[in-house]
Amino acid sequence: xxxxxxxxxxxxxxxxxxxxxxxxxxxxxxxxxxxxxxxxxxxxxxxxxxxxxxxxxxxxxxxxxxxxxxxxxxxxxxxxxxxxxxxxxxxxxxxxxxxxxxxxxxxxxxxxxxxxxxxxxxxxxxxxxx
Numbered sequence: 001x002x003x004x005x006x007x008x009x010x011x012x013x014x015x016x017x018x019x020x021x022x023x024x025x026x027x028x029x030x031x032x033x034x035x036x037x038x039x040x041x042x043x044x045x046x047x048x049x050x051x052x053x054x055x056x057x058x059x060x061x062x063x064x065x066x067x068x069x070x071x072x073x074x075x076x077x078x079x080x081x082x083x084x085x086x087x088x089x090x091x092x093x094x095x096x097x098x099x100x101x102x103x104x105x106x107x108x109x110x111x112x113x114x115x116x117x118x119x120x121x122x123x124x125x126x127x128x129x130x
């Protein structure tokens with residue numbers, strides 16, 4: 001057959017009788033997607049050091065969503081296992097870095113010598129400005 005003699009693609013098939021491919025496709029778990037979003041946001045927040053507390057909270061939420069996303073990915077017709085794992089890893093990193101920053105800041109503040117050195121530096125800078 002030549003191309004001219006072949007019927008047009010979809011000819012003779014009404015619009016209502018076509019099968020919808022979108023229905024058969026697996027969908028990514030919303031929890032997995034949100035785990036990734038919260039993991040990235042938590043990691044960026046922690047790395048700013050100013051918003052470390054927010055990053056810690058976002059990281060904890062991301063861990064919870066990552067676990068839920070992994071459980072949901074086991075269901076038939078639902079994907080997102082890789083996205084969940086990525087979100088879980090980033091969220092765990094955010095929590096670990098946030099806890100490390102909190103421990104470091106707490107240790108620094110509770111060390112009188114370090115606080116005295118910092119106060120001395122601030123006083124020297126004030127004297128230079130005046």
